Amino acid sequence: MSPRARPQLAIYPGSFDPITRGHEDIVRRTLRFCDGVVVAVSHHATQLKHGLFSVGERLELIQQVFDDDERIEAVAFSGLLVDFARKREINLIVRGLRAVSDFEYEFQMALMNRDLQPGIETLFLAPDARYSFLSASLVREVAALGGDISAFVAPVVQKQILQKLGEQ
Numbered sequence: 001m002s003p004r005a006r007p008q009l010a011i012y013p014g015s016f017d018p019i020t021r022g023h024e025d026i027v028r029r030t031l032r033f034c035d036g037v038v039v040a041v042s043h044h045a046t047q048l049k050h051g052l053f054s055v056g057e058r059l060e061l062i063q064q065v066f067d068d069d070e071r072i073e074a075v076a077f078s079g080l081l082v083d084f085a086r087k088r089e090i091n092l093i094v095r096g097l098r099a100v101s102d103f104e105y106e107f108q109m110a111l112m113n114r115d116l117q118p119g120i121e122t123l124f125l126a127p128d129a130r131y132s133f134l135s136a137s138l139v140r141e142v143a144a145l146g147g148d149i150s151a152f153v154a155p156v157v158q159k160q161i162l163q164k165l166g167e168q
């Protein structure tokens with residue numbers, strides 16, 4: 001097999017408010033078949049959510065979590081994901097699929113993105129079973145109510161969540 005002319009990159013888009021162990025798991029799985037991953041934090045999430053961290057803070061946390069791996073880049077983007085992907089010349093979107101309940105929303109987005117930009121493909125990855133119930137919003141809620149989130153986020157993220165909640 002001949003080597004690839006260009007590195008194969010994937011975009012992993014999301015809200016990442018904040019990045020969880022589940023997100024980390026998807027990024028590391030993607031690196032098994034891609035040369036690099038662009039973790040893309042959207043200024044425009046499709047589903048309305050009450051945020052905890054600013055986009056800049058989310059980016060910083062992602063950068064700190066993946067500090068040891070230069071194949072992973074964290075960037076923020078505005079507007080349509082497909083426009084961002086086109087500018088970066090990346091035609092592969094990666095998303096984690098945790099349960100059947102994720103499917104409808106993910107399927108709609110994948111088909112809409114492909115309709116907006118033919119040639120772009122979405123690849124769904126199943127996270128480690130340990131993280132199949134995990135979401136950033138649940139982590140925020142558990143932390144706000146005094147639960148232990150140490151298994152669900154990196155230590156640096158845990159520290160920042162607790163600090164942020166303490167400020168509120």
Ligand code: PNS
Nearest residue numbers: 013014015042044045046080081109112
């Ligand atoms: O982690 P999330 O919040 O489920 O991620 C959703 C995200 C950011 C991937 C989605 O809302 C998105 O792609 N937003 C960018 C704006 C856009 O392209 N919207 C059309 C999606 S079909």
